[in-house]
Amino acid sequence: MNKKILFVIPDGVGIRNYLYSDLFHHLQKQGFQIHLLHNLEIQILNYVKNERGIEFSEEPLRKVTESRFQQFLRETSTYARLKHNSRLKQNSTILTNWFKVKNNPLKRIFQKATELASATLSNYDGIKYLEETNRLKWRRSPAYEEFRSDIRRIQPDLIFITHQRVATLEPLCLAAADMGVKTVTAIFSWDNLPKARLPIRTDFYAVWSEYMKSELLEYYPEIPENSIAIVGTPQFDFHFQSNLLESREEFAARYGLDASKKWILFSGDDELTSPHDPEYLKDVASALDSNPQVSILFRQVPVCTVNRYQSVLDHYSNITHIPPKWGKGTSWMSFYPLFEDVKLLMNLCHHCEFSVNIGSTIGLDFAYFGKPTVFLAYDTVQDKNWSTEVVYKFQHFRSFEGLDAVVFAKEKSSLSTLLNEVLEKPDQFSTQKHLWRDKIATNKENAPSFSQIAAFLESMFIEKEAVQE
Known part of the structure; x- marks a missing residue:
């Protein structure tokens, strides 16, 4: 059985944690094929291949444009989440992550509109409704169809997104879900979850520790506990x-x-x-x-x-x-x-x-x-x-x-x-x-994070093979 993992690397921060780690070496030894969708430049990829001696196929990640209405939905729900998290934790500093526009009058008016709209979301169900509305918009967008085309062409068995913060990857996640391809995203940093920086939804979430898992469940109670894997973070390997x-x-x-x-x-x-x-x-x-x-x-x-x-x-x-x-x-x-x-x-x-x-x-x-x-x-x-x-x-x-x-x-x-x-x-x-x-950052039995991530990914293929049998 061919085993192909599509790694989505939206920017340069994924290089240190994934391309430089021993994860790709380990996966290749286990017979996995690796394909990258990325926003990196060719000289960067050549440097990585030469420096680390790893092989992968690659292509640029599609440039997706978010409509003004979708941006309005996303920013309204983000501000509402920050207010919700602030109340949840009794911590007003969470609201400092809402960066005020100062020097652009039109953008300031737009931001003020999202702030006012967020006040109409009286409970957490309202936040979820707004986010689901945004996903419906993505599902009807050209980007959704384009990502479906990419997935059909690349034929990955699994998609791994190296960090969770890029909102324009949502149509990729939706396309994968509709085509039966499992998706995983890694939570990038130890401070991201309180800041409402999870604009995409995947089938699984790779977190650093039990502490981060409990955070994810608290801030996003709609996410099933069995979809969260504690794997540490490769940045400390x-x-x-x-x-x-x-x-x-x-x-x-x-x-x-x-x-x-x-x-x-x-x-x-x-x-x-x-x-x-x-x-x-x-x-x-x-x-x-x-x-x-x-x-x-x-x-x-x-x-x-x-x-x-x-x-x-x-x-x-x-x-x-x-x-x-x-x-x-x-x-x-x-x-x-x-x-x-x-x-x-x-x-x-x-x-x-x-x-x-x-x-x-x-x-x-x-x-x-x-x-x-x-x-x-x-x-x-x-x-x-x-x-x-x-x-x-x-x-x-x-x-x-x-x-x-x-x-x-x-x-x-x-x-x-x-x-x-x-x-x-x-x-x-x-x-x-x-x-x-x-x-x-948990290291189970002092095992490096890359081996924990690899074991988690391998377990998903074992489960898939068992279902097919």
């Missing part, structure tokens, strides 16, 4: 691959570092998440300036330039800029990590004493290496539109309530003392980071 690590001396030589010093990592955020990030980098550099045995390694968020930090980098000699190793195609969706960046992040986690940032997922990466993370939890600039007090009330940060998972730096005045204490006695800080890590 690399932390178990010691062959990716360099010696401290090799790493120091590569980046012009002093191997005798202690290194800490300051990982930057994008401007929306942390608009005053350069000031925080300045605070950390100033706090450690009097300690000659410490170097700060600075890594900006991969899709942003270093420009807004440049004056701080120029001023402080105790900061070494180590930029991410990402490539860039012709559009913003074409940013993608080189495999060298996977190695770089691994070595930063391994060689640095701890990380410092504003609520970054890198805290989980460091937890895999038994290293603490310091979350900066004070306002270095007074800003009526942004505050760390709001940031750390975000729903996904409730995952470490009751756990000594991270270190909170709550005052700028005591930052130097705190950072030096963490440097001297790291084992006394964030003593339950491993419990938080395992709560967020």
